[in-house]
Amino acid sequence: MALSNNVIGAINFVAVILSIPIIGAGIWLAYEPDNSCVQILQWPVIILGILVLVVALAGFIGGFWRIPWLLIFYLIAMLILIILLACLVVFVYMVTVRGSGHLAPSRSYLEYHLDDFSGWLRRRVRSSYKWDRIRSCLSNTDMCNEMNQSYRMAQDFFNAHLTPIQSGCCKPPTECGYTFINPTYWISPINTAADMDCLNWSNDQMQLCYNCDSCKAGLLANLKREWRRAEIILLITIVALIWVYLIGCCAFRNAKTEDIFRRYKQGQAYE
Incomplete structure (x- = not known):
């Protein structure tokens, strides 16, 4: 025993x-x-x-x-x-x-769409009350500022393998046709009607695309x-x-x- x-x-x-x-x-x-x-x-x-x-x-x-x-x-x-x-x-x-990323023309990083993810995950970020808290938290991180230090030239940025959350939150969607100045500063959109996220983009470094559905999708992909x-x-x-x-x-x-x-x-x- x-x-x-x-x-x-x-x-x-x-x-x-x-x-x-x-x-x-x-x-x-x-x-x-x-x-x-x-x-x-x-x-x-x-x-x-x-x-x-x-x-x-x-x-x-x-x-x-x-x-x-x-x-x-x-x-x-x-x-x-x-x-x-x-x-x-x-x-x-x-x-x-x-939920998976989509290839964009002449880009190495992927784009993300919120509707690709499960309904349960989407509900975690769709509520304005929940997202306001999450957005505030994300905007206080250094994930977007780090891109400005890493990529100076447009082609270097387009060839970068960004994380889903960087792709969704730190830059405008590729289909909007914004002109690259630096990874978090873009001007002169070609097609603002392509997606509501094209209008939600802001060059304010505390705003960027944190109000975009692409940011929510990038967060869920991450x-x-x-x-x-x-x-x-x-x-x-x-x-x-x-x-x-x-x-x-x-x-x-x-x-x-x-x-x-x-x-x-x-x-x-x-x-």
């Missing part, structure tokens, strides 16, 4: 370690400028990671100190957390399955890219947790079987 308990404790220690990439993925999302402005996915990931850590520690303690009720709590709670993590991964996949990376981490961790959980179940069952045989032998000895 002692050997089995030690095995259960060691297995649960692995589960403790597996909570680290979950928490790390949430913290990474929290420090990304776009995610820090939207604050949708990072907190569920961090909370689930902390819960996995707490439950795994309970199983670790229950294994080494032979506390059956704590082990039973671990088995039930960890199963629930694995299911919740799996549901979160499926949810992230479903809301990010749509979120999609980062969420997909976090999703891969969560998926790998879930597979590892399931493996650890199944081994833990087998070890717990073996420990209970050993305990039953031990008590049975003790009973025979007293007879």
Whole structure:
């Protein structure tokens, strides 16, 4: 029984370690400028990671100190957390399955359209109340100013591989036909009727295209890219947790079987 308990404790220690990439993925999302402005996915990931850590520690303690009720709590709670993590991964996949960039003539960067994304994501940015807060947060970042330092010439800028949020928020849509002065200053549009975003563009460095649908689409494209990376981490961790959980179940069952045989032998000895 002692050997089995030690095995259960060691297995649960692995589960403790597996909570680290979950928490790390949430913290990474929290420090990304776009995610820090939207604050949708990072907190569920961090909370689930902390819960996995707490439950795994309970199983670790229950294994080494032979506390059956704590082990039973671990088995039930960890199963629930694995299911919740799996549901979160499926949810992230479903809301990010749509939405991709479009090629623009003579440009290396992509353009983004809001209608390409899932309805759930669009609702996160369409409300003026929500977007005002997000826009204020984005305008206080250095993502657009960095482009002015990196690209001096028009052709260098047109050949740049911009992030979706830089493409959507820091410049006017290509179809408007604005003339390049620098990455965040454009003049003389050719076709202001091509898109409402053509009228929403402003050379005011605090305005730019933050009021544009292209900015909302660029933000969602950035979120999609980062969420997909976090999703891969969560998926790998879930597979590892399931493996650890199944081994833990087998070890717990073996420990209970050993305990039953031990008590049975003790009973025979007293007879």
